[in-house]
Amino acid sequence: xxxxxxxxxxxxxxxxxxxxxxxxxxxxxxxxxxxxxxxxxxxxxxxxxxxxxxxxxxxxxxxxxxxxxxxxxxxxxxxxxxxxxxxxxxxxxxxxxxxxxxxxxxxxxxxxxxxxxxxxxxxxxxxxxxxxxxxxxxxxxxxxxxxxxxxxxxxxxxxxxxxxxxxxxxxxxxxxxxxxxxxxxxxxxxxxxxxx
Amino acid sequence: xxxxxxxxxxxxxxxxxxxxxxxxxxxxxxxxxxxxxxxxxxxxxxxxxxxxxxxxxxxxxxxxxxxxxxxxxxxxxxxxxxxxxxxxxxxxxxxxxxxxxxxxxxxxxxxxxxxxxxxxxxxxxxxxxxxxxxxxxxxxxxxxxxxxxxxxxxxxxxxxxxxxxxxxxxxxxxxxxxxxxxxxxxxxxxxxxxxx
DNA sequence: ATACCATCCTAACGAGCGCTCGTTTGGAGA
DNA sequence: TCTCCAAACGAGCGCTCGTTAGGATGGTAT
Numbered sequence: 001x002x003x004x005x006x007x008x009x010x011x012x013x014x015x016x017x018x019x020x021x022x023x024x025x026x027x028x029x030x031x032x033x034x035x036x037x038x039x040x041x042x043x044x045x046x047x048x049x050x051x052x053x054x055x056x057x058x059x060x061x062x063x064x065x066x067x068x069x070x071x072x073x074x075x076x077x078x079x080x081x082x083x084x085x086x087x088x089x090x091x092x093x094x095x096x097x098x099x100x101x102x103x104x105x106x107x108x109x110x111x112x113x114x115x116x117x118x119x120x121x122x123x124x125x126x127x128x129x130x131x132x133x134x135x136x137x138x139x140x141x142x143x144x145x146x147x148x149x150x151x152x153x154x155x156x157x158x159x160x161x162x163x164x165x166x167x168x169x170x171x172x173x174x175x176x177x178x179x180x181x182x183x184x185x186x187x188x189x190x191x192x193x194x195x196x
Numbered sequence: 197x198x199x200x201x202x203x204x205x206x207x208x209x210x211x212x213x214x215x216x217x218x219x220x221x222x223x224x225x226x227x228x229x230x231x232x233x234x235x236x237x238x239x240x241x242x243x244x245x246x247x248x249x250x251x252x253x254x255x256x257x258x259x260x261x262x263x264x265x266x267x268x269x270x271x272x273x274x275x276x277x278x279x280x281x282x283x284x285x286x287x288x289x290x291x292x293x294x295x296x297x298x299x300x301x302x303x304x305x306x307x308x309x310x311x312x313x314x315x316x317x318x319x320x321x322x323x324x325x326x327x328x329x330x331x332x333x334x335x336x337x338x339x340x341x342x343x344x345x346x347x348x349x350x351x352x353x354x355x356x357x358x359x360x361x362x363x364x365x366x367x368x369x370x371x372x373x374x375x376x377x378x379x380x381x382x383x384x385x386x387x388x389x390x391x392x
Numbered sequence: 393a394t395a396c397c398a399t400c401c402t403a404a405c406g407a408g409c410g411c412t413c414g415t416t417t418g419g420a421g422a
Numbered sequence: 423t424c425t426c427c428a429a430a431c432g433a434g435c436g437c438t439c440g441t442t443a444g445g446a447t448g449g450t451a452t
Contacts, residue, residue, distance in 0.1 A: 025221070032440095043403090043443090162359070163355035188386050193342040226408075238410085239430080240429070240431070242410095247410080
């Protein structure tokens with residue numbers, strides 16, 4: 001109660017749009033589709049969002065926020081780079097798995113935003129990647145990582161993580177932390193058997 | 197010359213559509229957009245393709261074909277699993293990098309096909325992944341790979357490969373083979389320094 | 393009781409969509 | 423020269439899109 005109006009129509013619209021943009025894509029989902037699923041008329045959406053672009057934008061912004069506020073404490077933590085990198089991978093996996101729809105929209109549908117906002121997202125992604133580059137750089141300098149190219153290595157780490165939303169299911173056999181740990185193992189130790 | 201009618205209008209439409217579907221997405225690209233870029237009227241497209249869905253379908257089919265006919269000889273080759281897996285990674289990377297637009301459409305836009313064709317693509321992807329699973333399985337049985345879950349390991353391999361189209365540029369510093377070799381190194385040896 | 397405001401409705405707008413159709417065009421074969 | 427046909431034109435069909443306008447409704451604060 002009190003100030004927060006959770007499960008308000010706006011929240012329902014936000015959540016439903018996230019779901020449908022993930023499921024069918026932004027342009028294949030109409031304003032009326034979303035409204036119908038929430039139980040109101042198409043035009044009524046405009047009491048809550050200024051435009052369809054605004055609706056997508058608020059979803060993308062919220063998703064970006066979640067990634068940043070999850071990774072920043074890890075990147076800034078006072079811990080060994082070995083554990084920090086593992087922790088970062090698990091954290092990223094947890095953000096994705098805790099809201100697959102949002103992750104999918106953030107990864108795939110963001111490019112249908114208005115040109116200005118698309119540029120803004122590009123900037124955010126660069127910023128996020130540079131946080132990873134800094135960590136990887138430290139790993140290289142301290143001799144923990146063998147890679148020489150921090151940017152390439154960061155991309156490699158993020159690629160398997162960002163693939164997660166295509167196959168991970170919350171009702172599957174793995175928890176978010178298990179899946180994060182598995183990816184961390186694969187990423188840092190490789191698939192090949194160590195002892196030869 | 198002779199029989200082949202390359203650079204025919206149909207080929208131009210195919211190529212241009214592939215480009216624009218990659219660039220803006222299927223639903224954000226109109227029939228008239230494509231036609232204009234080729235230099236004909238919107239209606240004229242229907243002299244070459246039955247529908248917009250048909251156009252997308254032919255692009256997706258062609259892309260799938262390229263993956264299959266590239267990987268099958270490798271999977272069936274008489275060579276050690278160590279080299280076979282490396283060769284397979286490089287091959288997949290070459291297919292992607294040799295036509296980034298097609299790879300992007302095949303990876304991202306296929307889901308906007310008609311339901312029947314979407315199901316067909318799902319089947320193809322499963323089939324393709326099972327080729328990889330068979331190779332990975334062999335790698336596990338022969339003790340080359342440490343992983344215990346062939347499906348998960350296959351997904352891990354393909355995830356960094358399928359991320360390629362988002363950042364690889366043919367005019368960049370790396371060739372297709374170099375990038376394939378790099379990904380193979382990362383994937384099988386891991387980012388961590390081996391000797392501790 | 394009254395005023396207010398957010399929310400939702402119905403109805404409609406203009407634009408653009410995929411696609412069709414009757415027609416024109418221009419080159420190849422007889 | 424005449425015939426044929428694929429390819430392209432250009433108008434326009436039916437429809438859906440995102441968005442807007444004006445009015446009803448119902449709860450809250452005065």
